[in-house]
Amino acid sequence: MPKKTVIIGGVAGGATAAARLRRRDENMEIVVLEKGDYISFANCGLPYYIGDVIKSRDALLLQTPEAMKKKFNIDVRTKAEAAAIDPKEHKVLVRSLSTGEEYEETYDSLILATGSSPLKPPIPGIDGQGIFTLWNIPDTDNIKHYMEQHHPGRAAVIGGGFIGLEMAENLHRAGLDVTIIEMQNQVMAPLDYEMAQLLHENIRMNNTRLILEDGVDHFETQNGSTKIHLKSGRSVEAELVLLSIGVRPNSALAKDAGLALNARGGIQVDACLRTSEPDIYAVGDVIEVNHLVTGEKTMIPLAGPANKQARICADNITGSQKTYEGSMGTSVAQVFDLTAAAVGLNEKALLASGRKKGTDYETVVINQKSHAGYYPQATPITLKLLFDKEGKILGAQAVGQDKVDKRIDTIATVMSMKGTTENLAKLELAYAPPFSSAKDPVNMLGFVAENIRNNMVSFVTPAELDLLLQAEHEGVTVLDVTEEAERMVFSIPGSVHMPLGTLRSRLRELNPDKRIVAYCSIGVRSYNAARILMQSGFQKVSVLAGGTSFYKTYHHTASGETPPVLTSAEKSPAAPEPAKDSPQKLQILDCSGLQCPGPIMKVNETLKKMPEGSRLQVSATDMGFARDIDAWCRRTGNTLLSTERQGRENIVTIQKGTAPSSAVDAASCPSHNRDDLSAASWPSHDRDDQGKTIIVFDGDLDKVLASFIIANGAAAMGRPVTMFFTFWGLNALRKPEKVHVKKPFIEKMFGFMMPRGTTKLKLSKMHMMGMGTKMMKKVMKSKNVSSLEELIRQAQENGVKLVACTMSMDVMGITPEELIDGVELAGVASYLGDAEQSNVNLFV
Numbered sequence: 001m002p003k004k005t006v007i008i009g010g011v012a013g014g015a016t017a018a019a020r021l022r023r024r025d026e027n028m029e030i031v032v033l034e035k036g037d038y039i040s041f042a043n044c045g046l047p048y049y050i051g052d053v054i055k056s057r058d059a060l061l062l063q064t065p066e067a068m069k070k071k072f073n074i075d076v077r078t079k080a081e082a083a084a085i086d087p088k089e090h091k092v093l094v095r096s097l098s099t100g101e102e103y104e105e106t107y108d109s110l111i112l113a114t115g116s117s118p119l120k121p122p123i124p125g126i127d128g129q130g131i132f133t134l135w136n137i138p139d140t141d142n143i144k145h146y147m148e149q150h151h152p153g154r155a156a157v158i159g160g161g162f163i164g165l166e167m168a169e170n171l172h173r174a175g176l177d178v179t180i181i182e183m184q185n186q187v188m189a190p191l192d193y194e195m196a197q198l199l200h201e202n203i204r205m206n207n208t209r210l211i212l213e214d215g216v217d218h219f220e221t222q223n224g225s226t227k228i229h230l231k232s233g234r235s236v237e238a239e240l241v242l243l244s245i246g247v248r249p250n251s252a253l254a255k256d257a258g259l260a261l262n263a264r265g266g267i268q269v270d271a272c273l274r275t276s277e278p279d280i281y282a283v284g285d286v287i288e289v290n291h292l293v294t295g296e297k298t299m300i301p302l303a304g305p306a307n308k309q310a311r312i313c314a315d316n317i318t319g320s321q322k323t324y325e326g327s328m329g330t331s332v333a334q335v336f337d338l339t340a341a342a343v344g345l346n347e348k349a350l351l352a353s354g355r356k357k358g359t360d361y362e363t364v365v366i367n368q369k370s371h372a373g374y375y376p377q378a379t380p381i382t383l384k385l386l387f388d389k390e391g392k393i394l395g396a397q398a399v400g401q402d403k404v405d406k407r408i409d410t411i412a413t414v415m416s417m418k419g420t421t422e423n424l425a426k427l428e429l430a431y432a433p434p435f436s437s438a439k440d441p442v443n444m445l446g447f448v449a450e451n452i453r454n455n456m457v458s459f460v461t462p463a464e465l466d467l468l469l470q471a472e473h474e475g476v477t478v479l480d481v482t483e484e485a486e487r488m489v490f491s492i493p494g495s496v497h498m499p500l501g502t503l504r505s506r507l508r509e510l511n512p513d514k515r516i517v518a519y520c521s522i523g524v525r526s527y528n529a530a531r532i533l534m535q536s537g538f539q540k541v542s543v544l545a546g547g548t549s550f551y552k553t554y555h556h557t558a559s560g561e562t563p564p565v566l567t568s569a570e571k572s573p574a575a576p577e578p579a580k581d582s583p584q585k586l587q588i589l590d591c592s593g594l595q596c597p598g599p600i601m602k603v604n605e606t607l608k609k610m611p612e613g614s615r616l617q618v619s620a621t622d623m624g625f626a627r628d629i630d631a632w633c634r635r636t637g638n639t640l641l642s643t644e645r646q647g648r649e650n651i652v653t654i655q656k657g658t659a660p661s662s663a664v665d666a667a668s669c670p671s672h673n674r675d676d677l678s679a680a681s682w683p684s685h686d687r688d689d690q691g692k693t694i695i696v697f698d699g700d701l702d703k704v705l706a707s708f709i710i711a712n713g714a715a716a717m718g719r720p721v722t723m724f725f726t727f728w729g730l731n732a733l734r735k736p737e738k739v740h741v742k743k744p745f746i747e748k749m750f751g752f753m754m755p756r757g758t759t760k761l762k763l764s765k766m767h768m769m770g771m772g773t774k775m776m777k778k779v780m781k782s783k784n785v786s787s788l789e790e791l792i793r794q795a796q797e798n799g800v801k802l803v804a805c806t807m808s809m810d811v812m813g814i815t816p817e818e819l820i821d822g823v824e825l826a827g828v829a830s831y832l833g834d835a836e837q838s839n840v841n842l843f844v
Helices: 011-024 043-050 065-072 137-150 162-173 193-205 252-256 303-317 347-352 404-416 421-426 441-453 462-475 484-489 504-509 524-534 547-554 598-608 625-636 661-667 701-716 727-733 745-753 768-782 788-797 806-812 828-836
Strands: 004-008 029-034 061-063 075-078 080-086 091-096 102-106 109-112 116-118 131-133 154-158 177-182 209-212 216-222 225-230 235-238 240-243 247-249 280-282 331-335 338-344 362-369 380-387 393-400 476-480 515-519 541-544 587-590 615-620 639-646 649-655 691-696 721-725 801-805 824-826 838-843
Touching (some): 004 011, 011 029, 011 065, 011 109, 011 303, 029 080, 043 162, 065 075, 080 252, 131 137, 137 240, 162 177, 162 240, 162 331, 193 209, 193 331, 193 380, 193 393, 193 462, 331 404, 362 547, 380 404, 380 421, 380 441, 404 421, 404 441, 462 476, 462 515, 462 547, 484 598, 484 625, 504 524, 515 524, 524 541, 541 547, 587 598, 598 615, 598 625, 615 625, 625 649, 625 828, 691 727, 691 828, 701 721, 701 768, 701 788, 701 838, 721 727, 721 828, 727 801, 727 806, 806 824, 828 838
Parallel strands (some): 004 029, 004 109, 029 075, 109 280, 154 177, 154 240, 177 209, 515 541, 587 615
Antiparallel strands (some): 091 102, 331 338, 338 393, 362 380, 615 649
């Protein structure tokens, strides 16, 4: 008599198991019970249908009940809910959602492929109009219909995981203004924070608002839109809200049947995918699996593992004894211009497990090209590798524009074969200029990892360098081995400049007793510098991992400014045509494929040979180029006219020398994001060495008053003014009301002891327990002298730039949330850049 298998659930696990069972046993009776309307659909493609990348809804439907019956002779019943399982009697109670009828279905073997569902926590207002989850075809139809009926202009995505980021990108593509709200300090949890910063920067460059470390308190529906009230007190308004908070396994049916579950509700299975009941199997998002790196139990809800589990399960039901060894969580996602991929453990997981860097594991971060740099359209890839002292690979991450997936897939393959970093170095991989480099980025990871294991190099990450400089600044030399043109674009404050070509002749200028951290743009020249130093007797030498391109991305929000917005070519205004008397027509410079600092160096060389007033259009695939060229133009007295994005290229137009303000306005250069009076909007004679910079170090009322009176006077004369608040001066920028933020105990004490805002500032002399300060304020009022609060407001209205020193904020325990609106965050380098364009510098 033929055996009978009942499968509860379709999509990846259920449909795959059914088809495999038929291929293994032509006579078996196979019944698939699917609660929804669709037995098999491309759930990973749903965001791209909403974004109109996938044009046809039918393309999402992989199989229909009719096709399954015709091709495989499988009895597929949609709208059939499995209400209960009786393991002893081998029966399933089935309820028809169309008729309400209930009946029993017997089985010899049962497969649970019930999957998972999106989390929907009990937040007040979460069921309001315009608030959606995306998990299946009906969800997709609801969102599509809502967009067609209501034409929302703003969208908010709650959660920065795979679906949340893919939806944010596709809603942005559909023309909506998008805000991403994530409770953690980063999006894309499989990545470590510094790798996620690459995504954060690109999200912001695509004119999408990103709010991190803030959760939803409640939703409020008002006038056809939803007001999202956040835990911090901030609020976001949107006409469409997408919830992407996480998933939970659909294991209630298994629990009621008495099957063993783990603490997270996952069904426990053995290596053959049997549950605690021998004739019941389970596959997909609903089960617990082994993590192949740690050997520990975990849950990894991914489509790839679900399909493989379904195949193994079907084989075992039909007589095989195959085992599912586990998963490493190999994953990939597109996030705006970038692809992010990961495999294995990240550094957060290693630290959480009690392991220490340098003792239990090491990391490598490198910048490479997607293929040979001289071949067109080569783009940067940043890769991170984690490995132990024996060379065992623990995990890897990669972020870039192209060919990211094949690098992570290669590493995942080596990991699955128990390979080591030495194996990565030895891999023989296919090479031709359009596809890779002779030394593939995966090989390079192996080379660098082996150098670390053999004590040929030591790295510090951007975060480690920050901590190092704070803890022992006097004992550290930060060595810049870049060229002069690169240093014009960016340098780490306090660094010593010795271009690599001059290093051997200048070794005596360096103190061998100090720790030396060398840096360049991506890490290659600084590694060469480190080898020179180490072989010349210097013992404490490290290299900045990833170079300044990675360092700048890691700190891309430190200035408080949004990164340059990369506008699509069809929306971006073209740079204005040169005047009829222009010395020459627009010159084209192709820097595609060049890695930082290549594009800047080429621009520098080319502009030197061009006459004043001529224009240069530059194309570059380096994602940091738009940011770097903006800084370079301001430092060198040239004018950035426009920035736009065409495919994988950044297209910028530069005029040699200064352009009339009208020309810059006409170009609508998107790289300047300050409101009203930006540096680019000042006439050239006012910009060149006519600015005023004031360092506000002291927090006494009279000194802060004097600073703002001078600043307003200079602004009234049309001069650009920067006020740099550091140490005690920061108290003048604090909000008067208490702001609830999490701080260590010492920082809380600092905040308690220091004056909070302008109303608490005291006179430097004659304070007299507060009487003198009150008398001063009364006299000022009687003499019609503006109060400090009024002076600050006037300064902001006059375009005075208020800058809070980030280093001082860290030392004083002041967070950005505690500062008044309109204050920029920056370091010393930003102040010095403005100071160089000033003819008055005051220290108060």
